[in-house]
Amino acid sequence: MPTPDTRVRSRSLRFHGPGDIRLDEAAERALAPDEVRLRPLAVGVCGTDAHIVAGSFPAEPGVVLGHEVCGRVVEVGAGLDEANAPRVGDLVTVEPHRYCTACTWCRAGQEHLCAGKRGYGVHLDGGMAESMVVPARIAYVLPPDTVPWVGALCEPVACCIHAVDRLGIVAGEALLVLGSGPAGAVLAALGRLLGATPIVAADTREGRRDLALRMGADVAIDPRDPDQVRAAVDLTGGEGYPAVVDAVGSSAVLEQAITLARRGGRVLEFGVASPHDVAAVRPHDLFSRELTLLGSVINPWTHQRAVALLPRLGLDRLSTAFHGLHEFDEALAAQRRGDVDKVFVAPAGAAAAREPAR
Numbered sequence: 001m002p003t004p005d006t007r008v009r010s011r012s013l014r015f016h017g018p019g020d021i022r023l024d025e026a027a028e029r030a031l032a033p034d035e036v037r038l039r040p041l042a043v044g045v046c047g048t049d050a051h052i053v054a055g056s057f058p059a060e061p062g063v064v065l066g067h068e069v070c071g072r073v074v075e076v077g078a079g080l081d082e083a084n085a086p087r088v089g090d091l092v093t094v095e096p097h098r099y100c101t102a103c104t105w106c107r108a109g110q111e112h113l114c115a116g117k118r119g120y121g122v123h124l125d126g127g128m129a130e131s132m133v134v135p136a137r138i139a140y141v142l143p144p145d146t147v148p149w150v151g152a153l154c155e156p157v158a159c160c161i162h163a164v165d166r167l168g169i170v171a172g173e174a175l176l177v178l179g180s181g182p183a184g185a186v187l188a189a190l191g192r193l194l195g196a197t198p199i200v201a202a203d204t205r206e207g208r209r210d211l212a213l214r215m216g217a218d219v220a221i222d223p224r225d226p227d228q229v230r231a232a233v234d235l236t237g238g239e240g241y242p243a244v245v246d247a248v249g250s251s252a253v254l255e256q257a258i259t260l261a262r263r264g265g266r267v268l269e270f271g272v273a274s275p276h277d278v279a280a281v282r283p284h285d286l287f288s289r290e291l292t293l294l295g296s297v298i299n300p301w302t303h304q305r306a307v308a309l310l311p312r313l314g315l316d317r318l319s320t321a322f323h324g325l326h327e328f329d330e331a332l333a334a335q336r337r338g339d340v341d342k343v344f345v346a347p348a349g350a351a352a353a354r355e356p357a358r
């Protein structure tokens with residue numbers, strides 16, 4: 001007679017192809033010596049998830065979604081050093097990437113540019129599940145009083161920290177952030193901590209402009225309104241902005257960013273644009289105004305800094321909505337509508353995502 005399978009079973013939200021997301025249940029696998037098992041409490045839903053579901057961001061069929069993860073450790077691998085590794089009961093945030101460790105970039109200290117980079121929630125099983133297994137190396141312990149949904153924002157915050165590193169924000173210089181979704185708003189908050197002044201945010205949606213103002217922008221404009229754009233340039237004495245970010249990821253926004261940069265300015269591409277979107281850039285502009293065009297991708301070695309900065313960013317000013325694993329369609333629709341600032345999947349229920357558990 002076969003022995004019954006007594007392993008714990010848990011549910012996961014899996015991507016099977018564009019528009020095909022299924023909640024399944026399976027036995028939990030044993031841990032490798034260097035791994036930890038989490039119970040995810042809050043998992044951010046972001047534009048990348050919407051792109052994956054729509055088929056415009058390539059993801060591995062069968063993968064569990066969710067790359068902005070905060071959870072509680074429930075089991076640790078046998079090979080982990082108690083002094084350095086997360087322990088059972090710790091609240092952790094996940095740095096959701098695996099690198100090949102052997103390519104040119106990994107060996108040059110630029111592992112975020114790894115030729116074989118794989119993302120949790122994209123290529124490897126992510127956090128929209130009752131259980132998530134990750135190497136301890138990518139689980140970062142949070143202070144125990146952290147609100148889980150705030151902890152889940154370490155991932156986007158770490159990407160924003162890399163962005164401001166790339167941009168080289170200088171105290172007393174003006175900053176223009178085009179696009180005020182949650183990431184754009186975090187960029188405004190970081191700009192404030194770094195001493196940028198004035199900080200101007202731009203978004204076509206009024207709710208997003210309000211968010212930017214709550215998070216640290218001095219002024220928020222509608223970038224479609226020429227009078228408001230002119231007023232924003234007037235704030236710099238008509239010179240334009242030394243530091244400009246495209247936090248939307250669009251050719252039209254990049255073109256506007258270049259127009260609004262001052263001579264000698266830096267323009268950073270931060271938003272995730274469609275690979276097919278092509279911007280018109282005049283080489284003469286880059287030459288004669290000596291502009292610097294920069295890109296910023298993910299979060300090289302900035303996750304620990306995100307943990308440290310988390311309490312200073314005022315993230316509790318974001319309005320939130322929480323959905324269970326069985327309500328992913330509603331979560332995605334709410335993310336698309338944008339009428340709350342940030343939407344989360346809460347695999348253990350909304351209360352567990354909102355309250356520090358101890």
Ligand SMILES: [Zn+2]
Binds near residue numbers: 045046047068156
């Ligand atoms: Zn994200």
Ligand SMILES: [Zn+2]
Binds near residue numbers: 102105
């Ligand atoms: Zn590599």
